[in-house]
Amino acid sequence: MDxxxxxxxxxxxxxxxxxxxxxxxxxxxxxxxxxxxxxxxRNQAGLFDVSHMGAIRVAGKEAEKFLDYLLTNxxxxxxDNQVVYTFMCYPHGGVVDDLLTYKFNNEEYVLIVNAxxxxxxxxxxxxxxxxxxxxxxxxxxxxSILALQGPEAVNILQKLVDIDLSxxxxxxxxRDVKVAGINCMISRTGYTGEDGFEIYVDNEGVLKIWNELxxxxxxxxxxxxxxxxxxxxxxxxxxxxxxxxxxxEINPLEAGLKFFVKLKKEADFIxxxxxxxxxxxxxxxxxxxxxxxxxxxxxxxYEVQKDGKVIGHVTTGYMSPTLKKSIGNALIDIxxxxxxxxxxxxxxxxxxxxxxxxRKFLQNR
Amino acid sequence: xxxxxxxxxxxxxxxxxxxxxLAFVGIADFAQSSLGDIVYxxxxxxxxxxxKEEAFGAVESVKAASxxxxxxxxxxxxxxxELIDDPALLNSDPYENxxxxxxxxxxxxxxxxxxxxxxxxxxxxxx
Numbered sequence: 486m487d488x489x490x491x492x493x494x495x496x497x498x499x500x501x502x503x504x505x506x507x508x509x510x511x512x513x514x515x516x517x518x519x520x521x522x523x524x525x526x527r528n529q530a531g532l533f534d535v536s537h538m539g540a541i542r543v544a545g546k547e548a549e550k551f552l553d554y555l556l557t558n559x560x561x562x563x564x565d566n567q568v569v570y571t572f573m574c575y576p577h578g579g580v581v582d583d584l585l586t587y588k589f590n591n592e593e594y595v596l597i598v599n600a601x602x603x604x605x606x607x608x609x610x611x612x613x614x615x616x617x618x619x620x621x622x623x624x625x626x627x628x629s630i631l632a633l634q635g636p637e638a639v640n641i642l643q644k645l646v647d648i649d650l651s652x653x654x655x656x657x658x659x660r661d662v663k664v665a666g667i668n669c670m671i672s673r674t675g676y677t678g679e680d681g682f683e684i685y686v687d688n689e690g691v692l693k694i695w696n697e698l699x700x701x702x703x704x705x706x707x708x709x710x711x712x713x714x715x716x717x718x719x720x721x722x723x724x725x726x727x728x729x730x731x732x733x734e735i736n737p738l739e740a741g742l743k744f745f746v747k748l749k750k751e752a753d754f755i756x757x758x759x760x761x762x763x764x765x766x767x768x769x770x771x772x773x774x775x776x777x778x779x780x781x782x783x784x785x786x787y788e789v790q791k792d793g794k795v796i797g798h799v800t801t802g803y804m805s806p807t808l809k810k811s812i813g814n815a816l817i818d819i820x821x822x823x824x825x826x827x828x829x830x831x832x833x834x835x836x837x838x839x840x841x842x843x844r845k846f847l848q849n850r
Numbered sequence: 851x852x853x854x855x856x857x858x859x860x861x862x863x864x865x866x867x868x869x870x871x872l873a874f875v876g877i878a879d880f881a882q883s884s885l886g887d888i889v890y891x892x893x894x895x896x897x898x899x900x901x902k903e904e905a906f907g908a909v910e911s912v913k914a915a916s917x918x919x920x921x922x923x924x925x926x927x928x929x930x931x932e933l934i935d936d937p938a939l940l941n942s943d944p945y946e947n948x949x950x951x952x953x954x955x956x957x958x959x960x961x962x963x964x965x966x967x968x969x970x971x972x973x974x975x976x977x
Binding site: 503514515518519520713716717780781782784803804806833 | 886887889890892905908910911912913915917
């Protein structure tokens with residue numbers, strides 16, 4: 486199999502990981518199994534190698550000004566050491582990527598971007614920085630990243646650090662933290678809907694941290710977790726996946742993520758005009774949740790129909806390991822988006838009955 | 851990878867066991883292993899007719915859905931209802947737990963399939 490390897494590739498193989506090619510990277514889709522790993526994250530903790538993701542540093546006198554223009558969230562309101570979720574949009578409002586913005590100070594930020602979009606994002610940022618006093622550096626190749634997620638994550642990580650982790654609040658970062666004696670940046674962030682930390686370290690240090698976390702984690706029920714459960718976990722937690730809930734063709738308003746698009750912020754940003762207009766005129770289609778009433782498993786790309794007419798498509802669907810039923814997200818005609826509306830999901834050319842519901846799957850099971 | 855003798859196999863990892871004019875059809879060990887834990891099985895109705903290589907059902911894990919194709923053409927005379935309530939049976943023994951029983955349309959189509967020896971060679975090349 487062709488593809489790039491993270492520094493932990495051999496460990497994944499040793500642990501029995503089923504290796505797949507994801508966005509050009511050779512990573513485990515699962516080790517023990519998707520469901521046990523998913524359940525471990527919800528009930529104890531799971532450890533993910535997410536080193537394939539990208540890290541792009543933006544620094545300089547006009548870093549804040551540039552990022553407030555590049556990104557849809559209000560960057561000027563960020564505190565030092567805060568992390569915000571945001572989008573880079575095209576002028577027409579479609580999404581270049583969704584990402585996390587880490588602020589060290591007004592003149593230094595790091596953008597954590599999707600693995601599949603690293604080159605596209607870097608080229609986009611380099612193009613848009615014309616006229617701003619900033620430097621942009623793609624640090625993806627030198628940055629390894631681990632995600633430790635679950636109710637026991639804080640107790641496990643606490644064993645390997647000297648600082649009091651309760652001081653780091655959700656969506657905040659701390660630099661120069663020694664994890665297993667190795668210098669890291671950590672943030673209280675994650676993509677699973679559980680408490681947890683993401684650990685950023687040089688490639689040379691990640692192996693020791695991976696192994697020590699697994700070792701101290703044994704007493705807490707920590708399992709290594711793969712890409713398979715990463716997707717089922719984020720889906721249940723109502724988190725979007727670029728390429729499914731968001732894309733060049735699906736804008737943040739349609740995706741129900743208006744909260745992260747500050748249309749009223751003072752700064753102009755790429756896509757602002759188009760999104761303001763869309764917001765005023767009203768959306769034509771909307772992301773909804775649904776629950777299957779008939780037998781089957783809905784999957785991304787499946788058509789949604791109502792009375793024999795196509796009204797949209799499934800963006801993500803699963804037999805949910807936590808809810809134990811078939812649920813999904815669908816982007817459909819706004820006129821059909823009312824909760825309780827009966828729709829049909831086309832599974833292998835046969836309509837299967839479903840009902841529109843809210844997307845807070847974990848809170849409202 | 852377990853390969854049962856006396857069965858015929860397809861490149862898509864389905865198997866056929868012939869019993870006179872009837873045949874059992876299922877998925878091979880390689881297929882259940884690739885899928886991981888199977889959580890859903892879709893089976894056709896009795897009396898449905900399918901051509902060779904036509905999809906007659908599906909097998910799904912949490913992660914992925916996989917169509918299952920007819921190794922040879924025929925008419926469904928029985929479906930294994932046990933798989934509906936317990937899809938994991940396909941993981942525990944994909945040869946014992948057949949999916950459908952068919953009336954063979956044309957026995958000559960068996961000649962186009964792989965024997966167990968040929969399938970073993972095929973698997974070795976795939977690795």
